[in-house]
Amino acid sequence: MAATTDGGIVIAGMRCGGCGLQSAPPQPVCPHCGGDREIGPVSLPPRGTLYSFTIVHVAPAGLEDEAPYVLGIVELEGGARITARVRTADPGALAIAAPLQLSEIRAGVCFFDPA
Amino acid sequence: MREVAVAGVGMTPFGVYPERRLEDLIHDAGSQALADAGIWERRREVEALYVGNFSAEGFNGQNHLAPIAARALGLGGIPATRTEGACASSGIAFREAALLVAGGVYEMVLVVGVEKMNALETPGITRVLGEAAHAEEEAAVGATFPSLFAMIARRHMHQYGTTREMLSAVAVKNHRHGLRNPRAHMRKEITLEKAMAAAPICEPLNLYDCSLISDGAAAALVTTLDRARGLAAMPIRVLGAGQASDAPCLHHKPDITVSRATRWAAERAFAQAGLGPGDVSFAEVHDCFTIAEILATEDLGLVEKGKGGPAVLEGATSLGGRIPVNVSGGLKSKGHPVGATGVAQIVEAVTQLRGDAGDRQIEGARVGLTHNLGGSGATCTVHLFGRA
Numbered sequence: 001m002a003a004t005t006d007g008g009i010v011i012a013g014m015r016c017g018g019c020g021l022q023s024a025p026p027q028p029v030c031p032h033c034g035g036d037r038e039i040g041p042v043s044l045p046p047r048g049t050l051y052s053f054t055i056v057h058v059a060p061a062g063l064e065d066e067a068p069y070v071l072g073i074v075e076l077e078g079g080a081r082i083t084a085r086v087r088t089a090d091p092g093a094l095a096i097a098a099p100l101q102l103s104e105i106r107a108g109v110c111f112f113d114p115a
Numbered sequence: 116m117r118e119v120a121v122a123g124v125g126m127t128p129f130g131v132y133p134e135r136r137l138e139d140l141i142h143d144a145g146s147q148a149l150a151d152a153g154i155w156e157r158r159r160e161v162e163a164l165y166v167g168n169f170s171a172e173g174f175n176g177q178n179h180l181a182p183i184a185a186r187a188l189g190l191g192g193i194p195a196t197r198t199e200g201a202c203a204s205s206g207i208a209f210r211e212a213a214l215l216v217a218g219g220v221y222e223m224v225l226v227v228g229v230e231k232m233n234a235l236e237t238p239g240i241t242r243v244l245g246e247a248a249h250a251e252e253e254a255a256v257g258a259t260f261p262s263l264f265a266m267i268a269r270r271h272m273h274q275y276g277t278t279r280e281m282l283s284a285v286a287v288k289n290h291r292h293g294l295r296n297p298r299a300h301m302r303k304e305i306t307l308e309k310a311m312a313a314a315p316i317c318e319p320l321n322l323y324d325c326s327l328i329s330d331g332a333a334a335a336l337v338t339t340l341d342r343a344r345g346l347a348a349m350p351i352r353v354l355g356a357g358q359a360s361d362a363p364c365l366h367h368k369p370d371i372t373v374s375r376a377t378r379w380a381a382e383r384a385f386a387q388a389g390l391g392p393g394d395v396s397f398a399e400v401h402d403c404f405t406i407a408e409i410l411a412t413e414d415l416g417l418v419e420k421g422k423g424g425p426a427v428l429e430g431a432t433s434l435g436g437r438i439p440v441n442v443s444g445g446l447k448s449k450g451h452p453v454g455a456t457g458v459a460q461i462v463e464a465v466t467q468l469r470g471d472a473g474d475r476q477i478e479g480a481r482v483g484l485t486h487n488l489g490g491s492g493a494t495c496t497v498h499l500f501g502r503a
């Protein structure tokens with residue numbers, strides 16, 4: 001997930017004029033409606049809410065040292081959703097719809113903190 | 116389109132077989148299916164071979180599996196093709212075979228599904244399975260298959276009030292069923308208390324919400340109904356074969372508690388068969404995780420949306436219930452060698468419809484449904500079978 005710095009971190013996304021929905025990452029065809037007209041790049045806001053999440057205890061090869069970690073689907077303001085990581089000292093306090101703030105994009109992965 | 120039938124079935128017991136090569140598993144299941152139809156000695160009548168396999172390259176360092184399968188069965192020379200659709204790899208292979216026979220391209224096609232997963236340790240297996248998710252948008256972020264279904268489970272709990280107890284009840288039921296299946300990987304009854312208290316894998320899913328990591332193969336011989344009537348085993352008709360694709364990433368689905376590919380594949384299969392969910396006597400559905408069985412029963416129309424969990428608690432989906440689901444033990448107890456699963460479900464459907472299922476036989480079974488899901492739901496096949 002590419003990012004640009006413009007006074008803060010933003011997430012590179014797209015908006016489809018056909019169905020009106022935003023999504024990420026940018027691609028030539030809308031993942032929601034399959035349309036390819038009126039597709040344009042947008043900077044998605046670094047804020048959103050938690051659509052769903054899990055605490056990963058059994059990690060894949062390469063990420064064992066990071067477990068347990070929180071993986072979530074974040075719904076950004078404007079409606080686009082991305083799969084991202086959530087950093088919190090208290091995963092037990094997380095809940096669906098919790099407000100989140102993007103804190104870092106590292107190697108293409110978005111990391112959010114509770115807002 | 117010609118009427119299509121399954122003329123023979125076979126499968127290895129599912130389990131952990133470090134000493135058996137991929138081709139040993141393929142030979143075992145494939146030769147059983149050909150012998151079941153009474154044509155092992157005349158197997159050169161088979162015109163094409165389809166092999167469903169997810170990742171022999173990932174698990175075993177082996178690509179180009181189809182000609183190896185043909186060699187293992189003494190079928191070298193015929194077209195041999197591998198299909199890959201994650202855990203739906205062999206559901207796809209079977210549908211291709213059924214379509215080619217229905218369309219008159221071939222008279223007789225053998226389908227084999229196979230996977231040998233236990234060649235790696237758990238983190239490696241988890242990583243290879245994760246390759247069925249999107250590499251950059253999901254796997255690189257830290258997603259694993261349990262984690263994707265865990266997010267589906269949490270959302271289903273949020274929207275419909277599905278509980279921890281309902282999830283565990285799926286595991287308890289399928290283990291109870293699997294006790295009656297001599298080819299099941301884990302023939303062991305589990306208690307609800309133990310299932311609910313198991314170690315977390317990806318919360319809210321725990322160890323007993325996850326299907327097994329298995330090795331094994333399953334095979335089905337597909338031919339015309341006319342031809343099948345002249346062979347050794349009772350033919351079982353293929354009434355419908357549906358397939359669909361959905362968003363490869365959960366974050367692009369409007370509602371992750373709905374498997375649209377399941378709905379679309381089922382619609383297509385039911386339309387071909389001229390049947391509806393109310394006509395189904397039993398179903399083998401893709402319970403890679405307990406929540407996946409709940410979603411499947413809902414999106415196939417076997418129970419009302421949101422009521423998949425309560426239906427399990429009420430016993431509606433148990434052997435002897437209104438609509439028995441996963442009487443084989445499902446992926447949870449029978450096991451889940453991923454590329455073999457789609458055809459193994461069909462082996463169970465055929466066995467039930469023939470009336471050969473022994474002490475797990477469903478009384479009066481007339482129409483069987485099999486539901487095979489790939490990834491977090493990006494691929495689905497649904498097949499309907501009936502007595503000839």
Ligand SMILES: [Zn+2]
Nearest residue numbers: 016019030033
């Ligand atoms: Zn669109």
